[in-house]
Amino acid sequence: MTSNQFMFLLFSAVIVIFSILTVTSRRILRAATFLLFVLVATAGLYFLLKYNYLAAIQLALYAGGIVVLIIFSILLTSHINERLPTSGLMKKLPAALIAILGAALCISVILQYNFIGAVGTTEPTNVKLIGESLINYGKYGYALPFEVISVLLLAAMIGAIILAKKRKD
């Protein structure tokens, strides 16, 4: 077993265990903390694949931004020692059945397909190349999605402010 395989198995074990704990933990603040572990392990996978910029974005935006937002909203809306009521077995069983059947189907399809990996050399992704691609409108340029994302973020910001502000009535 190479060191890459060992690191991959380590990260994937962390991801699987803590994502299961995220959806089953009865304390909501602990569930948010387990989600943070999952996101950090995913950033580790990106580091393993040598996408350093992407891993930095994952850490800063997901692990830093979204989890902090979720934890703030948990502190605003629920009591700190409150335990969530569990769903009944009649609700858990069909959900578990759907999840296990879907996962089994997808994994069997994945294992049957023979992926042919590329043999070329991989060039390192540097931030200069990424920035030039984001504002390039030619081939392999992403100017249009970049602008669409800008409009989306503006709309989300306005929507969040309007939804969360107090009404005067």
Add this chain to the structure above:
Amino acid sequence: MFEGVPLSWFLILSTIMFFVGVYGFLVRKNLITILMSIELILNSVCINFVAFNKILYPEHMEGMFFTIFIIAVAAAEASVAIAIIINIYRRIASIDVEKMDKMKY
């Protein structure tokens, strides 16, 4: 194959993560935990994109850009969803999905 790690390992990992998220989405009753399940699902999709990009087409960067855009969309979605959740909490003092029947009839 990325330096000893086959592509199917990444795909199996993201499949498990995706369906754990689906299970949480179906079972949970608190709105914030449902939002956390959605984050799990989005994150598994990101892993898929990155692994495909690195192992099948390492000379392009499509998967990486799609992952960046997915993360941006997830941030926008989380902010709007939390604004809606706080608004609901202000009105009915609960974020349980079974108590949300104020707009019925």
